[in-house]
Amino acid sequence: TRSAFGTVLSSVLFLLALFCYVEGEQIVIKGGTVTNADGQLVADVLIENGKIAKVQKDLKVPPGARLLDASGQYVMPGGIDPHTHLEMPFMGQVACDDFFSGQAAALAGGTTMHIDFALPTKGDLMQGFHDYQKKAAKACMDYGFHMAVTSWSAKVAADMATLVKKGINSFKFFLAYKGALMVTDEEFLQGLQKCREIGAIAQVHAENGEAVAVGQKRIFEAGITGPEGHALSRPSFLEGEATSRAVRLARFVNTPLYVVHTMSIDAVEEVARARARGQRVIGEPVASALSLNETAMWNPDFKIAAAAVMSPPIRAASHRVKIKEALAGGLLQLVATDHAVFNSTQKAVGKGDFRVIPNGVNGIEERLHVVWEEMVNSGLITPSDFVRITSTAAAQIFNLYPRKGVIAPGSDADVILLDPKVEHHISAATHHSRIDTNVYEGKRIMGKVVVTISRGRIVWENGNLNVTPGTGRFVEMLPMGPLFEGLDILDQEAMHPLGTTPVHHTHAKDEL
Numbered sequence: 001t002r003s004a005f006g007t008v009l010s011s012v013l014f015l016l017a018l019f020c021y022v023e024g025e026q027i028v029i030k031g032g033t034v035t036n037a038d039g040q041l042v043a044d045v046l047i048e049n050g051k052i053a054k055v056q057k058d059l060k061v062p063p064g065a066r067l068l069d070a071s072g073q074y075v076m077p078g079g080i081d082p083h084t085h086l087e088m089p090f091m092g093q094v095a096c097d098d099f100f101s102g103q104a105a106a107l108a109g110g111t112t113m114h115i116d117f118a119l120p121t122k123g124d125l126m127q128g129f130h131d132y133q134k135k136a137a138k139a140c141m142d143y144g145f146h147m148a149v150t151s152w153s154a155k156v157a158a159d160m161a162t163l164v165k166k167g168i169n170s171f172k173f174f175l176a177y178k179g180a181l182m183v184t185d186e187e188f189l190q191g192l193q194k195c196r197e198i199g200a201i202a203q204v205h206a207e208n209g210e211a212v213a214v215g216q217k218r219i220f221e222a223g224i225t226g227p228e229g230h231a232l233s234r235p236s237f238l239e240g241e242a243t244s245r246a247v248r249l250a251r252f253v254n255t256p257l258y259v260v261h262t263m264s265i266d267a268v269e270e271v272a273r274a275r276a277r278g279q280r281v282i283g284e285p286v287a288s289a290l291s292l293n294e295t296a297m298w299n300p301d302f303k304i305a306a307a308a309v310m311s312p313p314i315r316a317a318s319h320r321v322k323i324k325e326a327l328a329g330g331l332l333q334l335v336a337t338d339h340a341v342f343n344s345t346q347k348a349v350g351k352g353d354f355r356v357i358p359n360g361v362n363g364i365e366e367r368l369h370v371v372w373e374e375m376v377n378s379g380l381i382t383p384s385d386f387v388r389i390t391s392t393a394a395a396q397i398f399n400l401y402p403r404k405g406v407i408a409p410g411s412d413a414d415v416i417l418l419d420p421k422v423e424h425h426i427s428a429a430t431h432h433s434r435i436d437t438n439v440y441e442g443k444r445i446m447g448k449v450v451v452t453i454s455r456g457r458i459v460w461e462n463g464n465l466n467v468t469p470g471t472g473r474f475v476e477m478l479p480m481g482p483l484f485e486g487l488d489i490l491d492q493e494a495m496h497p498l499g500t501t502p503v504h505h506t507h508a509k510d511e512l
């Protein structure tokens, strides 16, 4: 019958539309400087079926393909932000960017994948994972999850092993936020051992939470109640202490450690020292630490001061200088954002008590531009280094490489065009996040992401976003990544480090 035919026809058309939508069009990027972590070359790039098909000079443009002229521009792998908190319930609020608005903002800034921190729901990791999957149903770009471990039990340990099978290969432990997310050293140690067993990366928020609680009380009782109290109450050496402790406990069980948001010289020194003795430790500064300093928290306008409150705090300018140098010198490995946004109404709950200002700053949209300005335009690093610290390193650490983090045949077509000659200014008036403030307000950037391609689709071009909720995909990350390779060879030394075990010692003849 006619209606049956209509039904068949419409389903065929629907499937065809879906197919075209998912597969994307053929795109040729002409004449750009293809820039990967290991070098640059002027070449053309062919994209089809959501993947990079060819990278070569003088590529023939297939009929019907979309042509992008990239002369004078860098063609780079899309950014990977390894540290975000979209729609996070935290300190009595829920972060105001969800998986759609936050990802749309990311794409407008050239980031094509992020790894978000799923939180347990009432201590339950599996329930937390399911809840975050639901939140991510409106995703418009690729994403993965880390899982936070905020308590310890046999069930938590079993859930970690289950989650590894579901595509999570990293777990975060908080040594701060006493009475909320914080774990004890005993719980952390158990977690480190479990991570080693299942081949997952242990991540740590390193501040001494006990001392922070005392410091907060001390500053508040001294009559300092505004946002500057946040900076004063948790000094950098408390970050240094916790980083040192975490690094040493990770050494004790011989497992890789990833220190999130290294905000101070103190933390950088501990990461650098560990690496210098051959330990597998990763240090992740965030964009705000490269560009800002603590004076924002002294701004008489509460709205501006509270917007800069995050933990560990943004520090004095000397820390910023050191962090940038450490990044350039390879002591730190990659840059994230810790994008956790609370608008000025949400931040206002802490008016009169800095201890309850929801912690977090923006950055998912600004990260690439901030890193370009602070690191490349300052002459500290090359465009290839830029790719490494904004994309490739994250892909390698979290076992996504070379699917992500490189412009090469077979890789996902997550590609950006960056024009180094376009000047722009960051502002809450023009950004795409839902937050009504911007910690980088007014910052001038020379160089702009002018095109973003996500899985083979042009989603950002000429200042326009073309994104659809529900098109983003969960990217599974497998355990036992590169950081675990050959680790067992070191077990003997880690369990019985030289100098701690009395070794029976016979004097050689020539010594007598």
Ligand code: URP
Residues within 6 Å of the ligand: 085, 205, 309, 310, 311, 312, 338, 340, 359, 360, 361
């Ligand atoms: O202030 C911050 N960093 N908020 C997000 C939660 C965390 O500690 O990463």
Ligand code: ZN
Residues within 6 Å of the ligand: 205, 260, 261, 311, 312
């Ligand atoms: Zn943290």
Ligand code: ZN
Residues within 6 Å of the ligand: 083, 084, 085, 338, 340
């Ligand atoms: Zn965070």
Ligand code: ZN
Residues within 6 Å of the ligand: 505, 506, 507, 508, 511
């Ligand atoms: Zn001797």
